[in-house]
Amino acid sequence: MYDKRKFYVDGQWVDPLKANDFQVVNPATENPIAVISMGSTSDIDRAVAAAKRSFASYSETTIDERIWLLEKLLLIYKNRYNEMAQLITLELGAPITMSIEQQTHVGVGHLHGFIDALKNHKSCEVLPNGDTVRREPIGVCGLITPWNWPINQIALKVVPALAAGCTCVLKPSEFTPLNAMLYAEMIHEAGFPAGSFNLVTGEGAECGSALSRHKDIDMMSFTGSTRAGIAVSKDSADTVKRVTLELGGKSPNLVFADSDYEELVPATIRECFNNSGQSCDAPTRMLVERSIYDKVLGIAENIGLETKVGDPQSEGVHIGPLVSHIQFDRVQALIQAGIDEGARLLVGGVGKPQGFEVGYFAKPTIFADVDNSMRIAREEVFGPVLAIMPFDAEDEAIIVANDTPYGLAAYVQTGDADRAERVSARLRAGMVHINGAPHRYGSPFGGFKQSGNGREGGAFGLEDFLEIKTIHRPSAA
Template identity: 80%
Template sequence: MLDKRKFYIDGQWVDPLKPNDLEVLNPATEKPIAVISMGTAADIDRAVAAARKAFASYSRTSVEERLALLEKLLTIYKRRYDEMARTITMELGAPITMSTEQQADVGIGHLQGFIDALKRAHLREVLPNGDVLLREPIGVCGLITPWNWPINQIALKVVPALATGSTCVLKPSEFTPLNALLYAEMVHEAGFPAGTFNLVNGDGQNAGAALSKHKDVDMMSFTGSTRAGIAVSKDAADTVKRVTLELGGKSPTIVFADADLDDRVSGSISECFNNSGQSCDAPTRMLVERSVYDKVLEIAERVGKQAAVGNPEEQGAHIGPLVSHIQFSRVQALIEAGVAEGARLLIGGPGKPQGFETGYFVKPTIFADVDNSMHIAREEVFGPVLVIIPFDTEKEAIAIANDTPYGLAAYVQTGNPERAERVAARLRAGMVHINGGPHRYGSPFGGYKQSGNGREGGIFGLEDFLEVKTIHRPDAA
């Protein structure tokens, strides 16, 4: 078992001030693979003090100096790429093929996206009225990241902080801390000055809250549940620090009769089940035009039955386990709620797949004849669970799609380009994917309503880590 009980503070690996061990479990085997320390407010104080001290000099570095450090980090990450993929598979349970092709890849894609954005960023410009506008690093940033796409969110927070000249303290999820510790090793090797990047493990109630409340933290960037995001906002309010949030979703995919049904229904199910359904922007509500509803159900049942569950250590397109017993229990409860509320099971249902008594595996599940008022249509399940809802008109489809407290992503499947644009414009979501269009590195990621505020990635992701200053000069003689 790996001993990973040290924190990374002020350029060094240090012991926690008060020992408090936690075992990290492999979700496929339920066996411990590492032991970490759970940080306290005192550990957060030490990390914030290091970041505050480093900010005085790091904030004055040039763009060229910071770009050189980021380029070196990119080179190191590429060298240790396979190690990152294996680590994520071990602690998250993502199948190794998925970890290699998706989970680890984001560490390169987002880093390159921020490098490109920093090169074209206008940190000083003259306004049409003659005033000078400066964009300056915001200060010490508290970063709290989730377990479901761990290095994705770490890169989307750590990189823009360091790219803009800010300093940071990272608290990763205690369920998947090993990839974060590996990333800290890469940052150290890249040569970022001591104190610019710090890492303290711990839970949200203690280490996370201490970071959000800290008077010397200028900004909080949080990704996780809407409930936890509200807590971060409340904790940060007393010091009026900036807070950016990337929270939950219940994303609709609208399937019109003129879509390529075999392709788009199959693709939507694969996207819903990807990462064992543990993605905030997963298309978990499939809204289907009634004239093709029965045909779509036939396709969905056939495709769903082909979705295999398997050992995450083995290559392939199968589904791995959920991350923890907590997550497994929550998903089981919502599947049971769907059955109790009268939704019709096409595939799957409660319980574990046959042959997977050990590990947090769930059956890929599809519900038909769902009403948008049901719990499974309104709550973020965060497992491989799809609900299918019929509609009659374009207007009704838009109304159902928007009838949610969330607004992260939406998906439109249609053979009519004009309809695609028209519907996309009326959907209250931060990102709309048309006919399988992917999210690309460098584009903003984020949502409306209770899906959060702020945007991550590319030039928009840099802006949240910058303050705007206006210099008013006297008129020229």
């Protein structure tokens, strides 16, 4: 079992100020794999003080110096790539093939995206009126990341903060902290100045709130549930710090009869189940034009039955467990709610798959004849659960798609290019995927409404960590 009870503060690994051990559990076996420390407000104060001291000098580094450090980090990350993949599989339960091809790869892709953005970044420009606008690092940043795509969110916060010239304190999820600690080792090896990056593990109610309330934190960047995002915003309000949020989603997937649905429906169902359904932008509500509804249900049932649950350590295309007993219980409750509210169960249901009595494994589940007022259509399940409902007309589909408190992603399947553009323009979502198009590194990631504010990735993500200063000079004689 790993002993990871130290925090990374001011360029070194230090003991917590007060012992408070927590066991990290492998979700596939329910066995402890590591012991970490749960930090306190005092630990956060120490890390913030280190970041504040470092900011005075690190904020004065040049863009070229920061690019050099990021490129060195990229090289180190590639050298320790397999180590990262193994840790993510161990603590999250993501199947090893998925960890290698997706979970770990994002650390490379996002680094490339931010390095390219920084190389093209203009920190100073002159306006047509003669005034000068400078973009300067906002200051000391508090970063809170979730367990579901751990390195993805760490890279989307830590890298732009350091690229912008900010210093930071990271609080990763206590359920998946080992990958964050490995990333801290990489940052240290790359030679980032002491205090520019700091890491403290702990609970959101203690450490997360201490970061959000801290008077010396200039910005909070949070990814997680909408409920927790609201708490971060409230805690941050007294000090009027900038807050960026990447929160939940209930993303609609509009399938029109003129689409290549025999190919696209299976692909989007697999995307819904990817990472055991633990993705905020997963296409979890499938809206199907009525003329092809029965055909799509037949395809969906076949894909659901074909979806395998398996050991995360085994290579191949299958899904692993949910991250914790807390998440397992929540998913089971929502599957039961779908049954109780009258949705038709096509595949799956409550309980664990046969042969997986140990571990937090859930059955891939598909509901048909869902009404958009049902809990499985309104709430973010965050498990391998798909809700399918019919529609008769384009306008109806758009109304139902937008009838959600969320607005992270949306998906449109159609063979009509004009319809694709028309529907995309009317969907209230931060990202729209047409006919299976993927999200690409360097493009902005984020949503409307209760899916958050701000954008992550590339130049747009870099901007969130910069403050604007206008310099007014006397007019020339």
